[in-house]
Amino acid sequence: MNTKKLVNICAVLLLILGMAACTAATNTKPISQTSTFDIQGQKVTGIRLLQSNGVSFAGAYRAEKGVVVCGHFDVSALEKAGIPAAMAKNWKKNGLQGELNAPIEKVNHLAAAKGVKIGMQVREALSLLNR
Numbered sequence: 001m002n003t004k005k006l007v008n009i010c011a012v013l014l015l016i017l018g019m020a021a022c023t024a025a026t027n028t029k030p031i032s033q034t035s036t037f038d039i040q041g042q043k044v045t046g047i048r049l050l051q052s053n054g055v056s057f058a059g060a061y062r063a064e065k066g067v068v069v070c071g072h073f074d075v076s077a078l079e080k081a082g083i084p085a086a087m088a089k090n091w092k093k094n095g096l097q098g099e100l101n102a103p104i105e106k107v108n109h110l111a112a113a114k115g116v117k118i119g120m121q122v123r124e125a126l127s128l129l130n131r
Contacts, residue, residue, distance in 0.1 A: 031049065031050055032047055032048060032049050032050060033047070033048045033050065033056075033095075033096060034046065034047045034048075034096075035096045035097070037061075037096075037097075037100065037126075039100075039123055039126050039127050039130065040127050040130070042063070042064065042127070042130035044061050044062065044063050044126045044130065045061065045062045046059065046060070046061045046062075046096040046099070047059060047060055047061075047062075047096075048095070048096055056070075056095075057072070058070055058072045058073075059096070059099070060073065061096075061099075061122065061126055063126045063129035063130045064129065064130045064131075065084060065114065065129050065130065065131070066083060066084030066085055066086075066110070066111055066114065066116075066129035067083060067084075067085050067086075067129070068085070068086045068087070068088055068104070068122050068125050068126055068129070069085060069086070069087055069088070070087065070088065071087055071089075071105075073085070073087065075087050075106050075107065075108040075111070076108055078108060079108035079109060079110050082110070083108075083110065084108065084110035084111035084113070084114055084116070084129060085107075085108050085110070085111055086104045086106065086107045086108070086111045086116050086122075086125045086129075087104065087105050087106040087107075088102040088103070088104055088105060088122050089102055089103050089104075089105045099122055100121065100122050100123040100126075101121050101122065101123065102121065102122050103118075103119055103120070103121060103122075104116065104117065104118055104119060104120050104121070104122065104125050105118065106118070107125075111125070111128075111129065114128050114129060114131065115128045116128050116129065
C-alpha cells in the first residue's frame with residue numbers, strides 16, 4: 001500500500017476516534033468498542049462508536065488495503081481520498097463479530113477493482129481488501 005492511501009485510511013480512523021473523544025468528555029460510559037480479527041491469516045481491526053445507552057451509531061473495519069464501513073460513511077467520498085471502501089447493511093444490530101457476516105450494500109470503484117461485490121459478506125470483502 002502506498003503512503004498516501006495509508007495516510008488516508010488513518011485519517012478516517014482518526015476522525016472516528018476524534019468523534020469518540022468528544023463524546024467521552026461528557027460521558028462516563030464506554031464510548032467505543034474495538035476488536036481485532038483474524039481473517040484468513042490477516043489481521044483486521046474493527047471499531048464501533050457507542051451512544052450513551054450503549055447502542056452503536058457508527059463503525060468501520062480497517063483491512064490492509066481498504067475499509068468496510070457503516071451507512072454513516074460515503075464510500076464515494078472515500079474513493080476520492082484514494083481509499084477502497086465498501087458499506088455493510090444492518091451495522092447496529094450484531095456487534096463487531098456479527099457484522100462480519102453482514103452483506104455488503106455499496107462498493108466504490110477502488111474496492112470493486114479488488115473483487116469486492118455487493119451481496120458478499122463483510123468477512124469476504126475484508127479478505128479481498130487484505131490482499
